[in-house]
Amino acid sequence: MKCDAAEQANAGVLIIGIGNPLRGDDGAAVAVVMALQGEADLAGVTCVLAQQLMPEHAAAASEATCLLIVDASVEHAPGEVCCRAVRASESGGTLFGHHLTPEQLLRLTEAAFGRVPAAMVVSVGAAEFALGVGLSPAVAHGVTEAVHLARAQLAAWLDDGVCHV
Amino acid sequence: MSATRTITIDPVTRIEGHGKITLQLDEKGKLADARFHVTQFRGFEKFVEGRPLTEMPSVMARICGICPVSHSMASAKACDALLAVEIPVTAVKLRKLMHLAQLVQSHALSFFHLTSPDLLLGMDADPAIRNVVGLAQKHPEMLKDGIALRRLGQDIIALLGGKRIHPAWVVAGGVAEPLDAERRDKIAQTLPRAMEIARRTIDWYKTVVAKFGAEIESFANFPSMHMGTVGPGGLLEQYHGGLRFVDAAGKIVTDGVPAADYQTVIGEAVEKWSYMKFPYYLPAGYPAGFYRVGPLARLNVCDRCGTPLADRELDEFRKHAGRPAASSFHFHWARLIEIINGLEVMQQLVDSPDIVDTFVRARARPNRFEGVGIVEAPRGTLIHHYKIDRNGQMTWANLIVATGHNNLAISRGVKQVAERFVDGTKLREGMLNRCEALVRCFDPCLSCATHALGQMALIVELRDAQGQVLDEMRRG
Numbered sequence: 001m002k003c004d005a006a007e008q009a010n011a012g013v014l015i016i017g018i019g020n021p022l023r024g025d026d027g028a029a030v031a032v033v034m035a036l037q038g039e040a041d042l043a044g045v046t047c048v049l050a051q052q053l054m055p056e057h058a059a060a061a062s063e064a065t066c067l068l069i070v071d072a073s074v075e076h077a078p079g080e081v082c083c084r085a086v087r088a089s090e091s092g093g094t095l096f097g098h099h100l101t102p103e104q105l106l107r108l109t110e111a112a113f114g115r116v117p118a119a120m121v122v123s124v125g126a127a128e129f130a131l132g133v134g135l136s137p138a139v140a141h142g143v144t145e146a147v148h149l150a151r152a153q154l155a156a157w158l159d160d161g162v163c164h165v
Numbered sequence: 166m167s168a169t170r171t172i173t174i175d176p177v178t179r180i181e182g183h184g185k186i187t188l189q190l191d192e193k194g195k196l197a198d199a200r201f202h203v204t205q206f207r208g209f210e211k212f213v214e215g216r217p218l219t220e221m222p223s224v225m226a227r228i229c230g231i232c233p234v235s236h237s238m239a240s241a242k243a244c245d246a247l248l249a250v251e252i253p254v255t256a257v258k259l260r261k262l263m264h265l266a267q268l269v270q271s272h273a274l275s276f277f278h279l280t281s282p283d284l285l286l287g288m289d290a291d292p293a294i295r296n297v298v299g300l301a302q303k304h305p306e307m308l309k310d311g312i313a314l315r316r317l318g319q320d321i322i323a324l325l326g327g328k329r330i331h332p333a334w335v336v337a338g339g340v341a342e343p344l345d346a347e348r349r350d351k352i353a354q355t356l357p358r359a360m361e362i363a364r365r366t367i368d369w370y371k372t373v374v375a376k377f378g379a380e381i382e383s384f385a386n387f388p389s390m391h392m393g394t395v396g397p398g399g400l401l402e403q404y405h406g407g408l409r410f411v412d413a414a415g416k417i418v419t420d421g422v423p424a425a426d427y428q429t430v431i432g433e434a435v436e437k438w439s440y441m442k443f444p445y446y447l448p449a450g451y452p453a454g455f456y457r458v459g460p461l462a463r464l465n466v467c468d469r470c471g472t473p474l475a476d477r478e479l480d481e482f483r484k485h486a487g488r489p490a491a492s493s494f495h496f497h498w499a500r501l502i503e504i505i506n507g508l509e510v511m512q513q514l515v516d517s518p519d520i521v522d523t524f525v526r527a528r529a530r531p532n533r534f535e536g537v538g539i540v541e542a543p544r545g546t547l548i549h550h551y552k553i554d555r556n557g558q559m560t561w562a563n564l565i566v567a568t569g570h571n572n573l574a575i576s577r578g579v580k581q582v583a584e585r586f587v588d589g590t591k592l593r594e595g596m597l598n599r600c601e602a603l604v605r606c607f608d609p610c611l612s613c614a615t616h617a618l619g620q621m622a623l624i625v626e627l628r629d630a631q632g633q634v635l636d637e638m639r640r641g
Contacts, residue, residue: 059312107301108301111305
C-alpha cells in the first residue's frame, strides 16, 4: 500500500542523470540516480540515464511536472554539490549538434510541447575524467551528499504539491 | 608578396564528431583547393590487441554512441567468420530487426535534428536560431515527428537488447537472448505510427526539394563511383549482401564481392593532414578510384528496394534525380526512402512466425585465424577485419567506416560548394554554412572514423600566406 501511494505521488517526477560511468567522475550522476532508484519511497519516479541531454528528452520532460537533472560539473570543486533552479533559456544559444543544456532542453520542451516542468539541476563537482570506472574519493563523498539533496528537493516538491499530476 | 589566403571552418557543426574545413584561396580571392580534415584520433584497432574475440561486439560498439549497433553487427559478423559458423535463421532476423531500427533512428537524427533546420529555416538564417530549438519554435510538429521517429527506433533497440545505447545483445554466433511474443507485439505496435511519420515527411520533402536547386547543383554534384552491398536479385540489403560498385554512368563494374575478399577491390591511402584514411576502388588506383557510400550510394547501386512503398518512392526519386543520382544533396531524400524501406522490412520480420524461435545462437570455438564482417551502417559500408591467434585472442584489427569511404568525395564536394558560394574577400555566415551543409549531406560520423571526445567553439579565420588574420568569425 505504501508503495502504491508513493507511486501515485511520484508519478509526475522525472530524474535525468547525465554522464558516462566509463569516464571516472563523469559517472557521478549515474551513481546518484542509481542510489535514488533503490529507494522505496521514490517508487513511481521515472529515472533516465543519458550521456547528454538530447531533443528526445523533451518529450519525456513535457509529460513530467517536476524534472530533476543531475550532472557532474567542472565548475565546482571536486565533491562540492550545488542545486539550482533552471528555466527555459531566453535565447537558443549556440547549438553545434543535437545535445542540449538544461535551459535549452526546457526551451525546446516549451516550444515543441507547450509546457515545461518545474526543474532543478543538482551538480556534483568532478575532476577526473580519464577512461576507467570508479569515482575519486571526493566525488564519491559528493554523491552521497547529492543523493540527500535530491531527496530533499523531491520532498519539497511533494510538500508543495508541485509533483501531483 | 604572396596574397594566397586560407579560410578555416573549425569545427564543422551539426555533424557527429569534430572536423575542420580549410579553403585555400589564390591571389585573386578565388578558390584554389579545399580539404576536409579530421582532427580526432582513434586507437581502437590497437588497444583491442590481446583481447578475446568474444569481447569484440561489445567493445567495438563503444566506438560510437550514434551507431553502436552497426559496429556490434559488423564485429559479430567478423566473429561469426572466425568461429566458421552459420548462425540460426532467427538470429539473422533478429539482428536485421535491430540493425534496421538503428538505421531508422540514425536517419531520423540526421534528417530532423541536423538537416531540417537548414531546410526549414534557411541556409542563410542566423545560426543562433538555425538549430533544433529554432526548429521547435517555428515548426514544432516537424521536431515532434523527429523526436517520435527516433524514439521509436531507440525503443525497439532497447526492447531487443535491453538498452538504447551499447546493448550487449549481439554476440559471436547470433544474439544473446531470443525475442518473446510480448516484446514482439510491442515492436509491432510501434511500426504503423513510424510509417505514418515517414510518409508524411517524404511527402513534405518532395514539395520543398525544388527550392534547393542551387544546392542540388553544387553539393558534391559530380560523376563518381558508388559502392554498397546488395542482396540476391540486386535488392537493397543493409545487413548481409555482396559488395557492388557502379561507375559514374550507373554501370555495374564489380558485383557480388564477399566480405572476405574486400581487399581485392578496396585499397586504403593515407594523407598527412587527416587522421582518417582514404579508401579507394583498387583497380582504378588512388585518388582516381574515389567513390561514395551511404544511403544515396545504396540507392544508386541497388536494382530495387524490394518493398512496395519504398520501390514506389525509388521510382519517383530516380525520375527526379536520375540514375545514378549525382548530387550529394539527394542523400537527404535517399535517407527518407531508406526509412520507409526499413520500416516495411521490419514489419515483415515481426510478422514472420519464427521471429520468436528460441534457437538464436551457434556456439563454437575459433576455427579460423582471420575473419571479415561487413554491414551497411546508416552512413555507409562498415568493414571489420580481424585476425586472432590459436587462443582466440585478437592480434590485429582493421576498420573501414562509412565516413572514411566518403572522405575524398567530401573534400571534393567542399571545393565545389566553395567555388559556388564562397567570396574570398569577406566571410559571410550563409556561404560558410553551405560548406558545412554539404558535409552534413554525408552525415559523417567522425567519432566512428577516428574516435575522440571533446568540443570546440567554431572559429573561422581568413588568413594570408604570412598567417595574418584578415577576417574572423566566431560562434560560441
